[in-house]
Amino acid sequence: MSITLKNISHEYNPGTTFATFGLKDVSLHIADGEAVGIIGPTGSGKSTLLQHINGLLRPTSGELEVEGIRITSEKQNLSELRKNVGLVFQYPEYQLFEETIAKDIAFGPLNLGLAQEEVDQRVKEAMDLIGLDYESLKDRSPFEISGGQKRRVAIAGVLAMNPSVLMLDEPTAGLDPLGRSQLLETLRTLHKTKKITLIIISHSMEEIASISQRIILMKNGEIRMDKPVEEAFEDVEFFEECGMDVPVISRVMYELRKAGKPLSRNYASVEEAREAILQAVRHA
Amino acid sequence: MIRLDNVSFTYDEDEFPAVDDVSLTIEEGSFVVLIGHNGSGKSTLAKLLNALLIPTEGDVWVEEMNTKNEEYTWDIRKNVGMVFQNPDNQLVATVVEEEVAFGPENLGIDPAEIELRVTDALEQVGMSEYRHRPPHMLSGGQKQRIAIAGVLAMQPNMIVFDESTAMLDPQGRNEVLEAIENLKEKGMTILLITHFMEEATVADRVLVMDKGKVVMDAPPVEIFSRVEELREYQMEIPQVIELAHELREQGISLSEDILEREELVEELCPLL
Amino acid sequence: MLRDITVGQYYPADSLLHRLDPRTKLIATMVFIIIIFMVKTPLQYAALGLFVLLSIYLSKVPVRYMIRGLRSILFILIFAFVINLFFTPGTPIFQLWRIRITYEGLRLASMMLIRLVFLIMGTSLMTLTSSPIQLTDGIEKLLSVFKRVGFPAHEVAMMMSIALRFIPTLLEETDKIMKAQMARGADFESGRLLKRAKALVPLLVPLFIASFKRADDLASAMEARCYRGGKGRTRLHELRYAKRDVVVFLVLIVYFGGVFLLGRL
Numbered sequence: 001m002s003i004t005l006k007n008i009s010h011e012y013n014p015g016t017t018f019a020t021f022g023l024k025d026v027s028l029h030i031a032d033g034e035a036v037g038i039i040g041p042t043g044s045g046k047s048t049l050l051q052h053i054n055g056l057l058r059p060t061s062g063e064l065e066v067e068g069i070r071i072t073s074e075k076q077n078l079s080e081l082r083k084n085v086g087l088v089f090q091y092p093e094y095q096l097f098e099e100t101i102a103k104d105i106a107f108g109p110l111n112l113g114l115a116q117e118e119v120d121q122r123v124k125e126a127m128d129l130i131g132l133d134y135e136s137l138k139d140r141s142p143f144e145i146s147g148g149q150k151r152r153v154a155i156a157g158v159l160a161m162n163p164s165v166l167m168l169d170e171p172t173a174g175l176d177p178l179g180r181s182q183l184l185e186t187l188r189t190l191h192k193t194k195k196i197t198l199i200i201i202s203h204s205m206e207e208i209a210s211i212s213q214r215i216i217l218m219k220n221g222e223i224r225m226d227k228p229v230e231e232a233f234e235d236v237e238f239f240e241e242c243g244m245d246v247p248v249i250s251r252v253m254y255e256l257r258k259a260g261k262p263l264s265r266n267y268a269s270v271e272e273a274r275e276a277i278l279q280a281v282r283h284a
Numbered sequence: 285m286i287r288l289d290n291v292s293f294t295y296d297e298d299e300f301p302a303v304d305d306v307s308l309t310i311e312e313g314s315f316v317v318l319i320g321h322n323g324s325g326k327s328t329l330a331k332l333l334n335a336l337l338i339p340t341e342g343d344v345w346v347e348e349m350n351t352k353n354e355e356y357t358w359d360i361r362k363n364v365g366m367v368f369q370n371p372d373n374q375l376v377a378t379v380v381e382e383e384v385a386f387g388p389e390n391l392g393i394d395p396a397e398i399e400l401r402v403t404d405a406l407e408q409v410g411m412s413e414y415r416h417r418p419p420h421m422l423s424g425g426q427k428q429r430i431a432i433a434g435v436l437a438m439q440p441n442m443i444v445f446d447e448s449t450a451m452l453d454p455q456g457r458n459e460v461l462e463a464i465e466n467l468k469e470k471g472m473t474i475l476l477i478t479h480f481m482e483e484a485t486v487a488d489r490v491l492v493m494d495k496g497k498v499v500m501d502a503p504p505v506e507i508f509s510r511v512e513e514l515r516e517y518q519m520e521i522p523q524v525i526e527l528a529h530e531l532r533e534q535g536i537s538l539s540e541d542i543l544e545r546e547e548l549v550e551e552l553c554p555l556l
Numbered sequence: 557m558l559r560d561i562t563v564g565q566y567y568p569a570d571s572l573l574h575r576l577d578p579r580t581k582l583i584a585t586m587v588f589i590i591i592i593f594m595v596k597t598p599l600q601y602a603a604l605g606l607f608v609l610l611s612i613y614l615s616k617v618p619v620r621y622m623i624r625g626l627r628s629i630l631f632i633l634i635f636a637f638v639i640n641l642f643f644t645p646g647t648p649i650f651q652l653w654r655i656r657i658t659y660e661g662l663r664l665a666s667m668m669l670i671r672l673v674f675l676i677m678g679t680s681l682m683t684l685t686s687s688p689i690q691l692t693d694g695i696e697k698l699l700s701v702f703k704r705v706g707f708p709a710h711e712v713a714m715m716m717s718i719a720l721r722f723i724p725t726l727l728e729e730t731d732k733i734m735k736a737q738m739a740r741g742a743d744f745e746s747g748r749l750l751k752r753a754k755a756l757v758p759l760l761v762p763l764f765i766a767s768f769k770r771a772d773d774l775a776s777a778m779e780a781r782c783y784r785g786g787k788g789r790t791r792l793h794e795l796r797y798a799k800r801d802v803v804v805f806l807v808l809i810v811y812f813g814g815v816f817l818l819g820r821l
Contacts, residue, residue, distance in 0.1 A: 041453075041455065042423065042453045042455065042456075051735070054739060056735050056738060056739060079741065082738075082739060082740075082741055083741070086739070087739040089732065089735065089736045089739070092736065094729075094732075094733060094736075094762055094765075094766055095733055095736040095737060095740075095758075095762055096762065097757065097758045097761035097762050097765075107737075107740055107741075107742075107758065108740040108741050111740060111741030111742060111743070112741055143765065146322065146323065147322055148322070157740060158739070158740065161740065161741065173451070174450055174451055175322075176321045176322045176479045177321070177479055177481070177518070177519065177520035178321055178518045179322070180520075181520070203453050203454050204454075206523060243455070245454065247523075248522075248523050248524055248545060249523050249524075249527060251545060252524065252527070252545055252548055252549055252552075255545075255549045256549060256552060256553065256556065259549075259553050261552075261553065261556040262556065263556075270523055270526050270527050270530065273527055274527060274530050274531060274534070277527075277531060277536075277552065277556070278531070278534055278536070280556045281536060281555050281556060284555065284556050331776075334780060336776060336779060336780060358782050358784070361779070361780055361781070361782050362782055365780070365781075366777075366780040368773060368776065368777055368780075370770075370773055372725050372770070373769070373770045373773035373774055373777065374773060374774065374777035375721070376717075376718065376721065376774070376777070376778060377689060377717070377721060378687065378688045378689060378717065378720055378721050379687060379689060381792065382689050382792060385791075385792035386778075386781055386783070387781040387782060388790075388792075389789050389790050389791055389792060390781060390782040390783045390784065390789055391782055392788045392789060392790050393790055394790065395790055395791065395792060395793070395794055398790065398792045399792065402792065416568065418724075420721075420724045420725060434781065435781070438781065438782070
């Protein structure tokens with residue numbers, strides 16, 4: 001199972017003077033178990049892309065095949081698809097509505113028509129995976145807990161549907177540094193242990209570099225770059241041209257290399273950069 | 285100038301104080317950055333500065349006016365402007381110029397004078413061409429700049445930014461930070477509350493809050509040299525500073541006052 | 557679909573109608589509505605039609621834009637037409653099995669249709685040519701006559717303008733939450749009435765909670781900017797009657813008086 005997009009275009013308000021392209025001729029293949037980071041300026045089509053992958057939006061032209069289901073511009077029943085592909089929106093805590101945390105997380109599985117027993121099991125598992133204590137939290141109101149915990153409850157609500165693909169739009173937006181790094185750690189573990197396919201949108205280059213194996217850069221509804229993370233930040237001029245920044249550490253490496261220093265790559269993490277610089281200093 | 289004398293604030297009688305025995309002075313014309321986790325009490329502190337909240341213990345003085353004295357409430361709020369976090373929840377009007385005029389209108393200022401102030405305030409944040417647009421069509425960064433203009437039009441002595449960059453994309457954040465730095469150049473007193481550590485490097489002074497108390501209070505160079513202490517408060521250390529710190533630990537001689545990328549690159553170059 | 561509704565929207569332009577004092581427009585619209593329901597003869601309708609066309613021309617709002625506004629209520633128009641057409645007793649002019657169209661029915665249905673179209677056109681012209689702020693200011697001023705008996709004119713106007721300000725925000729939010737719940741398998745489209753109503757809970761609860769939060773934030777923001785009710789408040793654009801308002805009033809009296817007299821001919 002995998003995700004394949006063939007020449008997908010999506011036009012907003014077609015036929016009117018407001019007509020704009022959300023996506024323009026996008027083709028893409030994402031294999032099982034990949035961790036993909038999507039970057040790009042606001043309005044570049046990142047969210048539109050995610051909404052196509054779980055069928056919330058239909059392409060104006062082109063077709064997708066997601067986990068064995070074909071989606072075209074024709075109307076069709078996509079509940080099977082939504083079961084397999086979870087989408088967590090920006091600020092997902094705004095979608096919480098039930099009296100208790102357990103009930104809220106159960107909303108998705110119940111919509112799938114599962115038996116109560118199975119649903120309870122799923123809720124428990126999802127809370128476990130996202131790092132929420134089942135016993136102490138299940139009967140509490142989702143409106144009384146901290147912002148970071150709310151966000152986890154919201155993500156658990158999607159995880160409980162047991163998707164093989166999990167897509168998150170700006171999962172750490174608005175969280176404080178502690179909440180941010182904890183959530184990223186949880187997502188990394190989830191990816192490793194559950195072998196779940198992860199697709200993440202983020203504005204933070206440092207964050208994207210730390211969680212993805214592959215990076216896709218979008219602009220004006222098009223894919224402008226698609227590279228493994230190790231190679232993604234080599235072309236700094238290209239990022240500038242797109243109105244973007246590379247991770248700050250990559251920028252440091254780039255500037256050192258531009259000054260003719262013997263460093264091999266624009267590493268993005270502090271550890272890699274430290275090792276590379278130490279080695280270069282010892283050689284000098 | 286603002287002075288806090290042993291200020292505490294408790295929301296609920298039996299709960300822990302959100303602000304716990306804080307004393308500090310914010311000098312005229314200074315640029316102070318206040319950092320802390322969610323729930324550290326930083327937003328509560330901000331609301332104490334313009335009488336949106338009144339301390340349960342201690343006193344807050346704004347230009348020698350005590351916020352407890354209701355007679356001064358409007359003078360204090362006119363003096364200490366505030367820009368909030370959510371750009372969508374603080375705009376009142378359906379046209380940009382009306383939005384900016386809202387504060388001066390409340391102060392009962394003459395229409396001709398309001399007109400001048402609106403023009404000037406919009407110019408200062410670079411939003412003059414949007415004067416007749418509806419604010420809901422603007423980007424997050426532009427909305428926040430309109431909110432800043434709305435505060436400027438009241439001609440305050442000080443502006444408090446209560447996590448005003450938290451919900452913006454990088455471009456919007458840059459726009460707002462640029463506007464803030466412009467104000468600082470013009471001598472405005474600024475308190476910037478944020479949880480982005482990188483925003484603290486340009487401040488005159490950095491305050492770190494934890495559990496309602498101000499636990500660190502020093503210029504940025506000193507704050508960021510205390511890496512271990514910052515880690516203890518689970519603060520995020522900007523990556524450039526972290527890299528410099530780790531290289532120093534490995535015996536590379538880099539000066540202690542590296543805050544920005546350019547400084548790190550400049551010091552590293554001769555060593556490689 | 558929501559984008560097609562032109563009633564209540566503002567069309568920025570520089571025209572005579574845009575420059576009129578909102579109070580003039582409010583009163584004129586009210587008088588116009590009353591007259592619509594008083595006229596009877598075809599000649600009077602023609603005169604009113606001419607008035608609507610002239611106003612559209614003077615407003616510089618494109619005719620296409622006005623027609624698009626009508627399209628969004630096409631269903632109501634057709635419904636009103638059909639009901640009157642088939643269910644008015646009188647002299648039949650057409651009969652097929654049980655369906656019967658009478659002369660009176662045709663007449664009444666056409667009149668109703670024309671009245672509704674005039675009504676929509678007239679009121680949307682008012683909102684299209686006055687910004688929400690001007691309208692609420694106008695309403696505040698008109699209502700302040702009742703202030704003496706304790707009517708909160710300023711507060712009502714402020715609530716109206718804030719409601720107008722937050723409509724687009726709420727629409728956006730509704731769309732977002734709806735999509736988020738659909739991603740969790742919620743179904744807003746199928747099922748019977750009761751099931752559909754139940755399906756709205758996951759949408760309405762978050763919307764309410766978010767709205768309360770917004771209200772709270774907005775209250776703080778307004779207080780921080782020294783808002784303390786209407787007392788002592790000035791306005792960036794104070795409303796002032798101009799010469800053109802007087803002229804327009806005179807013209808209206810003559811015109812509407814003329815329409816009235818046409819019925820007596």
